[in-house]
Amino acid sequence: MADLSLMDLRPGDQGKVLGFAPGQAEYRRRLMAMGLTPGTPFTVTRVAPLGDPVQLQVRQSALTLRKDEAAMLRIDRVPV
Secondary structure (H helix, E strand, O other): OOOEOHHHOOOOOEEEEEEEOOOOHHHHHHHHHOOOOOOOEEEEEEEOOOOOOEEEEEOOEEEEEOHHHHOOEEEEEEOO
């Protein structure tokens, strides 16, 4: 398993949340409240032209994250 950043993925790629970067416990709680808990699968649906923001399909919901928010996530790519 590779520990990647969300910014390494492109639209159509699938991934799984491994955990979170250290620090910013408040924001980590917000991501978890949005459904991004360890082990959760997701699909990248859109990435803005400059890479910010990125839209994910998570648990039948669409989430949009800014670059700094996406940097908090530690993910793994799931082969399609």
